[in-house]
Amino acid sequence: MTPHQQPVQPDSDTCMRLICDVEGERAEVFRSILGRVGDKWSMMLIGMLQHGPYRFTELKRMTPGISARMLTFTLRQLERDGLVQRTAYAEIPPRVEYQATPLGRTLIDPVMALAQWASAHQTEIVAFRDEYDLAQEGDRPAR
Amino acid sequence: MTPHQQPVQPDSDTCMRLICDVEGERAEVFRSILGRVGDKWSMMLIGMLQHGPYRFTELKRMTPGISARMLTFTLRQLERDGLVQRTAYAEIPPRVEYQATPLGRTLIDPVMALAQWASAHQTEIVAFRDEYDLAQEGDRPAR
DNA sequence: CCGCATCCTCGAGGATACTG
DNA sequence: CAGTATCCTCGAGGATGCGG
Numbered sequence: 001m002t003p004h005q006q007p008v009q010p011d012s013d014t015c016m017r018l019i020c021d022v023e024g025e026r027a028e029v030f031r032s033i034l035g036r037v038g039d040k041w042s043m044m045l046i047g048m049l050q051h052g053p054y055r056f057t058e059l060k061r062m063t064p065g066i067s068a069r070m071l072t073f074t075l076r077q078l079e080r081d082g083l084v085q086r087t088a089y090a091e092i093p094p095r096v097e098y099q100a101t102p103l104g105r106t107l108i109d110p111v112m113a114l115a116q117w118a119s120a121h122q123t124e125i126v127a128f129r130d131e132y133d134l135a136q137e138g139d140r141p142a143r
Numbered sequence: 144m145t146p147h148q149q150p151v152q153p154d155s156d157t158c159m160r161l162i163c164d165v166e167g168e169r170a171e172v173f174r175s176i177l178g179r180v181g182d183k184w185s186m187m188l189i190g191m192l193q194h195g196p197y198r199f200t201e202l203k204r205m206t207p208g209i210s211a212r213m214l215t216f217t218l219r220q221l222e223r224d225g226l227v228q229r230t231a232y233a234e235i236p237p238r239v240e241y242q243a244t245p246l247g248r249t250l251i252d253p254v255m256a257l258a259q260w261a262s263a264h265q266t267e268i269v270a271f272r273d274e275y276d277l278a279q280e281g282d283r284p285a286r
Numbered sequence: 287c288c289g290c291a292t293c294c295t296c297g298a299g300g301a302t303a304c305t306g
Numbered sequence: 307c308a309g310t311a312t313c314c315t316c317g318a319g320g321a322t323g324c325g326g
Binding site for chain 2: 012014015016018019020022023026029030031033034035036037038039040043044046047048050062063064065079080081082103106107109110111112113114115116117118119121122124125126127128129132133
């Protein structure tokens with residue numbers, strides 16, 4: 001492990017190991033990152049914050065269904081990981097702005113790749129699901 | 144919306160909309176796909192099944208910590224989405240093999256992209272986390 | 287306006303025991 | 307061997323109310 005290690009594209013073996021490994025500290029960090037992507041709100045917020053700084057209430061409005069509790073919590077997580085920067089202005093009434101950090105902006109690329117995959121194959125997947133559900137209905141008799 | 148739409152690389156606007164949209168049927172499908180990636184076990188299994196067919200018990204051994212219940216459930220999900228093929232041989236004792244479908248093999252690319260990102264930035268992220276946690280400790284007094 | 291603390295619900299998922 | 311069925315726990319996350 002060399003110090004001052006710059007971000008390097010790791011080889012595919014390393015990635016496969018990351019994906020498949022369950023134990024170890026590295027794996028835990030990696031899983032927590034993957035979890036953030038799979039998280040219902042994180043990716044939406046990362047996506048929205050690409051566009052520029054937004055205030056808390058704006059984000060809440062832009063994300064129908066999210067509770068204040070979860071919005072705060074999710075933003076804190078993203079802030080902790082260095083993906084989002086929180087800026088509080090000492091005004092009355094208080095104003096807080098969130099925006100993606102440089103690191104947070106780099107995350108959009110792999111996420112977009114995933115979104116492209118999902119978008120390109122969602123018709124296919126829905127077809128598979130329908131087929132599967134139909135077959136199940138055949139096994140389990142009516143109802 | 145044209146019928147017989149072949150999988151096409153969608154533009155980035157479409158993807159951003161997918162990522163950020165909360166409501167709508169499309170969004171729900173998309174979120175369920177993202178959720179699969181973020182799922183603790185799905186990605187490991189997809190990763191493992193790239194290598195070839197494996198039996199139920201083999202997969203269970205290769206995935207320490209997973210319960211039979213969850214292994215079955217996760218494999219069923221992946222099968223339903225057309226990502227994994229399940230083949231049961233009518234033998235005694237029974238033998239069931241799982242392998243990635245062509246569709247399932249295409250998923251590895253965007254996931255690898257994500258794994259590369261995570262791998263390349265995990266040092267950075269851990270540093271951010273430590274910094275953040277340290278700052279918190281400063282606010283909340285000792286203990 | 288922004289957020290934390292508290293309470294409470296509810297469903298994901300583990301453990302165990304049983305079948306084809 | 308490859309599951310299924312049942313029970314049970316536990317923590318994610320919504321609702322509400324207060325505080326700076």
